[in-house]
Amino acid sequence: MLEDGETKEFEAVASHLKGDRKIVGRLTITDKRVIFTAARFYFLTRGNSRDIERSSITGIQLLPPGYEAMKQHGLMALKQPQIEVRYGDNMVYLVVRHPHEVVRILNSGDKSDRK
Numbered sequence: 041m042l043e044d045g046e047t048k049e050f051e052a053v054a055s056h057l058k059g060d061r062k063i064v065g066r067l068t069i070t071d072k073r074v075i076f077t078a079a080r081f082y083f084l085t086r087g088n089s090r091d092i093e094r095s096s097i098t099g100i101q102l103l104p105p106g107y108e109a110m111k112q113h114g115l116m117a118l119k120q121p122q123i124e125v126r127y128g129d130n131m132v133y134l135v136v137r138h139p140h141e142v143v144r145i146l147n148s149g150d151k152s153d154r155k
Contacts, residue, residue, distance in 0.1 A: 047071045050145050057113040057122060057133040058088065065089065067136055069145055074125065076134065092127050099126035100146045102139055 042048065047070060054067035056076050065078040074097070076090040101124045103109060109117035116135060123134045123142055136142055 041068070041075070041077075042070060043072070046073070050142060052136050052138070055116060055135040056088065056090065057117065057135060059113070062114060062116050062135075063088065067134060067142070069142065070094075074146070076132070090132055092125065092132070094146070096127045097125060097146065098128070100124070100143055101126075102143050103133075 048068060049071060050067070050069040052067055054065060054076065056063040056065065056078070063078050065076055068075040068077070072094055074090070074092040074094060076088075078089045103122045103124055105117055105120050105122075107118065109122060113122060113133060120135050121139050123136070123139050125132045125134065125146070134142070
């Protein structure tokens with residue numbers, strides 16, 4: 041999974057929120073990429089895995105849980121904060137146990153315009 045010379049910085053069970061669908065898998069953050077690998081069941085039911093180059097990330101935001109988030113991302117977003125990762129014209133919403141740590145790691149990159 042890791043490329044030559046790539047260093048793992050964080051790994052945890054995570055959920056990718058796609059509309060009101062929750063796709064469970066594993067989040068791995070390396071010094072070069074953000075990788076979400078859908079669990080086998082979700083992969084078989086067209087759950088999306090993601091492989092995002094960290095250099096392509098244009099914004100990171102920690103969104104609070106609540107009713108508005110629940111309307112977009114289902115019941116999970118009612119109680120748990122979501123991490124919004126923007127890259128190019130795309131956005132990915134992730135839920136992990138330690139979201140502040142993920143945001144801190146991703147913000148430690150070279151780009152100063154991230155939130």
